[in-house]
Amino acid sequence: MHKSTLTILLIMFSFFSKGQSDLEAKFSEANSDMSSRNMYHRIVWNMQPTNQYLFDQTKGEVKYTVEENGFEVIATTKILGTFNLDDKTFLWADKNHSINKNLNNKVDSFRKTLPKKYQKDKFKSSTEFNTNLLSLFSYQLNSNGFDSKRQDSAIIYFSLLNIKLFKDGNEISVIEPKNHTIPIQDEKNVELIKKFHKEKLEINKQYNEERISSDQAFDKIKSVHLKYWLNEDSYFFPSLSWPCDFDEKSILEWKEFKIDGNRFFVMYTTDLGWTTESYAYEVDSNANGDKIIINEY
Numbered sequence: 001m002h003k004s005t006l007t008i009l010l011i012m013f014s015f016f017s018k019g020q021s022d023l024e025a026k027f028s029e030a031n032s033d034m035s036s037r038n039m040y041h042r043i044v045w046n047m048q049p050t051n052q053y054l055f056d057q058t059k060g061e062v063k064y065t066v067e068e069n070g071f072e073v074i075a076t077t078k079i080l081g082t083f084n085l086d087d088k089t090f091l092w093a094d095k096n097h098s099i100n101k102n103l104n105n106k107v108d109s110f111r112k113t114l115p116k117k118y119q120k121d122k123f124k125s126s127t128e129f130n131t132n133l134l135s136l137f138s139y140q141l142n143s144n145g146f147d148s149k150r151q152d153s154a155i156i157y158f159s160l161l162n163i164k165l166f167k168d169g170n171e172i173s174v175i176e177p178k179n180h181t182i183p184i185q186d187e188k189n190v191e192l193i194k195k196f197h198k199e200k201l202e203i204n205k206q207y208n209e210e211r212i213s214s215d216q217a218f219d220k221i222k223s224v225h226l227k228y229w230l231n232e233d234s235y236f237f238p239s240l241s242w243p244c245d246f247d248e249k250s251i252l253e254w255k256e257f258k259i260d261g262n263r264f265f266v267m268y269t270t271d272l273g274w275t276t277e278s279y280a281y282e283v284d285s286n287a288n289g290d291k292i293i294i295n296e297y
Helices: 003-045 107-111 127-141 188-208 214-228
Strands: 052-056 061-066 071-084 089-092 122-124 145-151 154-167 170-175 182-184 251-259 263-271 276-283 293-296
Touching: 003 127, 003 145, 003 154, 003 251, 003 263, 003 276, 071 107, 071 127, 089 127, 107 127, 127 145, 127 154, 188 214, 188 251, 188 263
Parallel strands: none
Antiparallel strands: 052 061, 061 071, 071 089, 071 154, 089 122, 145 154, 154 170, 182 251, 251 263, 263 276, 276 293
């Protein structure tokens, strides 16, 4: 190979690698922020995949029915794109003629900030990469959060902007698009939750290795649970599992934050192998000792 040709190829590879590395850094920043935003809505109105929903493109809204607490939640949206599960391609929303233009008018400017390979009308992708794109898109829009829903053989990815909560037909709250969590720098509660997880993990490991019986394991894990939970409602008693999603080896990020009402939370994001998931414990900021947990999400 001619020396000049090799030099050009090396420069091109270096440029591509830097672009991909920069994108990964942007994904990481966006994911950290947006995980807090989505967790806020899980806490406040029980945002979760099992909620019934109705997407109204004409109104530019998605309506969630939250049966557990009787809420009806209406969010204005911006659609990023769709993923074809048959051929594994992602199609940008503004290149999809079936999507209302009012819902995809933020996509073009976002797409232009990405490496060239992702600026095509559609490209081979994965659900993990699509979620990263959606997270970055929502972060740049300063959205309330984001969601995705399967529709037949496709998944639609969209950002949640203004959110209204209704109860018995009456509007009870309007949640403007922004991050509603306030970071807390104190690591004390995080370290306490890590201790809790470590003790639970050891019991699950012993049971999985058949060093203790199921009765012994349940007694031990209940004892550990009550050591850290101020709320002793049996509803929250843990089950046995292996592998454990709270294994420190799989946890990507820890954070502590508070929301309105002076409510405090410790949140962790874990790598499940096929996706990432975030969980949070609500803690009593006035509690003394190790018994501080009052709820989990």
